[in-house]
Amino acid sequence: MSTNTITLTEVPVISRPFTLRLHEWVTTVDHKRLGILYILYALTFLIVGGIEATIMRLQLIRPHNDLVSPELFNRMFTMHGTTMIFFVAMPLVFGFANYLVPLMIGARDMAFPRLNAFSFWMTALASLFLYFSFLGGDGLYGGGGAPDVGWFAYAPLTARTFSVGHSTDYWTLSPLASGFGSIGTAINIFATILYMRCPGMTLGKMPLLAWLNLTMAGLVILAVSPLTAAQLMLLVDRYLGAHFFDTQAGGSAVIWMHFFWVFGHPEVYVLVIPAFAIASEIIPVFSRKAIFGYPVMVMATVAIGFISMSVWAHHMFTERMSSGANTFFVLSTMAIAVPTGIKIFNWLATMWGGKIRFLTPMLFCTAFLFQFLIAGLTGVTLAAAPFDWHLGSSYYLVAHFHYVIVGAIRFTLFAGFYYWFPKAFGKMYNEALGKLHFWLFFIGFHLTFDFMHVPGLLGMPRRIYTYEPGRGWDIWNVIVTIGVFFQAAGILVFAVNLVWSYFRGKTAGNDPWDAWTLEWSTSSPPPAYNYAVIPTVRRRRPLWDLKHPEDPDWRYE
Amino acid sequence: MSPTNIFAPASTPADSIFSLSMFVILACAVIFIVVSALLGYAVVRFRNKHSDDRTEPAQIYGSTQVELAWTVIPILIVIALALASARVIASVQDARRPPNALEVIVTGHEYWWEYRYPALNIVTANELHVPVSDPAHPTPTFLTLLSANTDHSFWVPRLAGKTDLIPNHPNSMWIDPHEPGLFLGQCAQYCGTQHAKMLLRVYVQPREEFNRWVEEQQKVPHGSTAEAVSSNAVSSTGQRVFESTACVNCHTVSGTPAKGRFGPDLTHLMSRDTIASGAARNTPELLRLWIKNPDAIKPGSKMPAMGLSEPDLDAVTAYLETLR
Numbered sequence: 001m002s003t004n005t006i007t008l009t010e011v012p013v014i015s016r017p018f019t020l021r022l023h024e025w026v027t028t029v030d031h032k033r034l035g036i037l038y039i040l041y042a043l044t045f046l047i048v049g050g051i052e053a054t055i056m057r058l059q060l061i062r063p064h065n066d067l068v069s070p071e072l073f074n075r076m077f078t079m080h081g082t083t084m085i086f087f088v089a090m091p092l093v094f095g096f097a098n099y100l101v102p103l104m105i106g107a108r109d110m111a112f113p114r115l116n117a118f119s120f121w122m123t124a125l126a127s128l129f130l131y132f133s134f135l136g137g138d139g140l141y142g143g144g145g146a147p148d149v150g151w152f153a154y155a156p157l158t159a160r161t162f163s164v165g166h167s168t169d170y171w172t173l174s175p176l177a178s179g180f181g182s183i184g185t186a187i188n189i190f191a192t193i194l195y196m197r198c199p200g201m202t203l204g205k206m207p208l209l210a211w212l213n214l215t216m217a218g219l220v221i222l223a224v225s226p227l228t229a230a231q232l233m234l235l236v237d238r239y240l241g242a243h244f245f246d247t248q249a250g251g252s253a254v255i256w257m258h259f260f261w262v263f264g265h266p267e268v269y270v271l272v273i274p275a276f277a278i279a280s281e282i283i284p285v286f287s288r289k290a291i292f293g294y295p296v297m298v299m300a301t302v303a304i305g306f307i308s309m310s311v312w313a314h315h316m317f318t319e320r321m322s323s324g325a326n327t328f329f330v331l332s333t334m335a336i337a338v339p340t341g342i343k344i345f346n347w348l349a350t351m352w353g354g355k356i357r358f359l360t361p362m363l364f365c366t367a368f369l370f371q372f373l374i375a376g377l378t379g380v381t382l383a384a385a386p387f388d389w390h391l392g393s394s395y396y397l398v399a400h401f402h403y404v405i406v407g408a409i410r411f412t413l414f415a416g417f418y419y420w421f422p423k424a425f426g427k428m429y430n431e432a433l434g435k436l437h438f439w440l441f442f443i444g445f446h447l448t449f450d451f452m453h454v455p456g457l458l459g460m461p462r463r464i465y466t467y468e469p470g471r472g473w474d475i476w477n478v479i480v481t482i483g484v485f486f487q488a489a490g491i492l493v494f495a496v497n498l499v500w501s502y503f504r505g506k507t508a509g510n511d512p513w514d515a516w517t518l519e520w521s522t523s524s525p526p527p528a529y530n531y532a533v534i535p536t537v538r539r540r541r542p543l544w545d546l547k548h549p550e551d552p553d554w555r556y557e
Numbered sequence: 558m559s560p561t562n563i564f565a566p567a568s569t570p571a572d573s574i575f576s577l578s579m580f581v582i583l584a585c586a587v588i589f590i591v592v593s594a595l596l597g598y599a600v601v602r603f604r605n606k607h608s609d610d611r612t613e614p615a616q617i618y619g620s621t622q623v624e625l626a627w628t629v630i631p632i633l634i635v636i637a638l639a640l641a642s643a644r645v646i647a648s649v650q651d652a653r654r655p656p657n658a659l660e661v662i663v664t665g666h667e668y669w670w671e672y673r674y675p676a677l678n679i680v681t682a683n684e685l686h687v688p689v690s691d692p693a694h695p696t697p698t699f700l701t702l703l704s705a706n707t708d709h710s711f712w713v714p715r716l717a718g719k720t721d722l723i724p725n726h727p728n729s730m731w732i733d734p735h736e737p738g739l740f741l742g743q744c745a746q747y748c749g750t751q752h753a754k755m756l757l758r759v760y761v762q763p764r765e766e767f768n769r770w771v772e773e774q775q776k777v778p779h780g781s782t783a784e785a786v787s788s789n790a791v792s793s794t795g796q797r798v799f800e801s802t803a804c805v806n807c808h809t810v811s812g813t814p815a816k817g818r819f820g821p822d823l824t825h826l827m828s829r830d831t832i833a834s835g836a837a838r839n840t841p842e843l844l845r846l847w848i849k850n851p852d853a854i855k856p857g858s859k860m861p862a863m864g865l866s867e868p869d870l871d872a873v874t875a876y877l878e879t880l881r
Binding site (some may be wrong): 069070071074148150154156157161162247248250251252253254287288289290292293294295296318319320322323326327330331334335337338341342344345346348349351352353354355356357358366369370373374377378380381383384385386387388389390391392393394457458459460461462463464465466467468470471472473548551553 | 558559560561562563564573574577578581582584585588589592593595596599600603604605608610613614615616617618619620623624627628631632635638639641642643645646647649650651706707708710712714717718719720721723724725726728729730741742743744745746747748749750751752753754756856857
């Protein structure tokens with residue numbers, strides 16, 4: 001390990017005109033800048049998707065409410081789902097991978113920097129398609145506005161017969177365009193991790209984050225391709241008179257379900273595996289211990305990747321496949337609980353016997369462990385097909401997957417923001433505001449999503465713009481809606497913290513957490529070339545060995 | 558108590574799901590308590606108490622024994638849960654259909670339910686009538702599930718789990734309610750604008766009561782015979798208006814020229830408690846409002862406002878009131 005910055009870069013750069021800086025950002029192929037672009041883009045849409053969710057929650061606060069029309073409500077849940085998956089969760093995942101993977105494997109950039117920029121701008125284009133529908137969806141036929149077919153857009157609701165005008169077309173183009181972007185980024189991450197590692201970093205010595213992102217990239221390539229193909233088929237159905245999904249002409253609605261969920265379920269792991277990656281970096285550093293059982297963690301991750309490709313039809317238990325097929329998907333779905341359980345236990349064992357520092361990133365990771373445990377267990381209840389005949393398409397299901405996406409994925413992403421903020425901007429965030437954000441969001445999350453399970457158990461289906469009184473759902477919906485305001489307050493504190501710390505935060509230094517992976521050896525923020533001299537590593541925790549020559553890892557690995 | 562509580566089963570499929578769900582919930586609860594207790598202990602016990610203590614704890618890299626333990630135990634739990642699920646899947650899905658079973662063909666429309674009893678020659682809508690099934694001598698009802706347009710899902714939580722109605726993909730399910738009463742539910746697969754008000758009402762009746770209902774439904778309705786109509790000038794005007802406007806394109810009243818299939822069969826409309834697929838009670842005022850402006854009750858429903866004059870509205874309402 002040697003020094004990593006050339007002092008020349010420390011010369012303060014005189015502020016350049018805004019247009020010049022904007023041009024630099026728009027034309028950048030630097031993985032760090034693209035990572036930040038992905039993340040800013042995702043945070044913008046997090047606000048948009050959050051507003052859509054808030055509109056739905058206000059409408060559902062009491063039975064027979066008429067705050068919004070059914071048409072608007074249906075648009076809101078379609079836009080909320082599509083936005084949160086394609087324009088919040090995936091860009092965040094790609095943003096973190098873009099920023100961190102080259103730094104953590106000692107590379108100077110991604111394998112294909114220009115493909116990287118292309119992929120980001122495709123994703124940006126995709127969101128324009130989707131949101132332009134508010135203006136252009138009307139088309140010639142007058143059946144207008146934003147799409148209202150639901151984020152999984154079951155056939156035949158998307159056929160021309162049921163969906164006149166262009167709103168569904170904009171919906172189709174959006175995952176299509178973002179699909180090209182996602183596949184491009186996935187190929188890039190895959191190639192970067194396989195071919196750009198610094199000398200000495202064998203696969204078995206990569207940080208876990210790299211392993212998990214490698215698995216994620218493989219899953220994206222396998223899972224997003226069928227979705228992209230299905231969107232093309234739908235377009236051909238709508239415009240060239242094909243009948244893939246057009247049931248009125250003998251097409252099959254069930255084929256669409258298969259296409260969608262063979263993307264849709266691995267997609268959950270596309271999002272949650274990078275979340276695991278963040279937790280696997282933060283928990284050891286804040287527990288002051290090496291990750292427990294690195295080889296098993298890697299095996300469990302790859303196993304999750306494989307099994308997740310064979311569980312999609314558990315989304316279709318109520319569609320009534322044969323009892324044999326149902327049993328297979330029960331078994332494969334429950335089997336995923338085994339490697340997932342191993343991961344939870346290994347994180348727990350990493351904390352066990354440590355000296356845990358509960359700063360904001362660790363608070364979010366601890367809450368993640370607790371919430372992911374619950375999300376996994378409610379997942380097991382849903383995997384039992386007969387139980388799913390009740391729970392599927394109910395608010396219990398909605399609560400379950402928000403537990404995964406918010407309770408697990410969002411929480412670790414917040415942890416990641418706080419953990420790597422000092423590295424990306426060279427400034428420390430405000431710890432008090434960070435803790436305030438954590439507690440507001442934690443309370444809001446539990447108010448909303450704990451109590452959302454109950455109306456599902458009492459028979460409330462999802463995607464209804466209003467409901468009948470007297471079904472025992474009223475009080476639960478009130479509590480769920482109240483939680484939204486706590487979450488919104490938490491997000492506000494988060495935004496204030498980011499902006500304030502960016503301008504006023506204390507200088508962070510290269511290694512504020514006393515951490516062990518390569519990115520903490522370069523300056524904060526890292527120079528464009530990351531490392532003046534490409535580092536050479538011998539162990540999984542290169543900085544640990546430097547800091548603790550008396551107790552190096554190599555005795556144990 | 559909620560009328561749609563999944564934990565209050567009243568029919569064999571719902572019963573089997575209930576016992577399975579108790580087993581699954583118990584297993585998950587035990588795992589939750591154990592793991593969250595471990596997590597809670599770790600958080601309290603291993604927090605860094607002295608912030609100035611910068612010494613590092615002992616580094617432990619893994620342990621094959623414990624990792625093997627927390628791999629094998631979950632595998633065993635998963636096998637047990639999967640086998641239990643498989644048993645219920647087979648018992649519900651592959652149940653043999655006894656010869657005395659009642660058959661009903663359920664067709665999902667945007668946004669209402671059509672029920673046909675082929676053996677009894679009955680067509681009705683939105684309110685399903687089935688006989689009570691004595692567990693000693695079961696007389697289950699088998700539902701064939703079809704869709705006329707988009708996907709729907711039939712979910713009456715106290716009677717059975719949900720099954721989707723998918724165009725070009727006939728499904729089936731069965732119920733054998735043990736107790737009489739009204740069982741509620743609603744469409745559980747997003748089907749379009751008024752998915753929310755596609756409500757389900759299942760009337761479970763003792764055998765004699767069910768037989769009486771069958772007889773009533775099989776009669777040609779009193780109101781549609783010529784002499785009965787002529788006895789009431791207003792309703793006879795109503796019938797004339799009904800049969801000379803677009804109403805007949807969508808609705809059937811048997812024994813009359815009205816033979817539409819797009820909307821619910823109205824032959825015995827007055828035998829039903831609700832209109833608009835359960836969205837409103839079946840009172841003359843609400844019926845009149847429904848004909849005048851369907852969007853006032855169910856915005857986005859496929860029933861158009863017919864633009865009838867006020868006297869015609871009164872007359873059509875009076876005519877429909879005769880369809881008993």
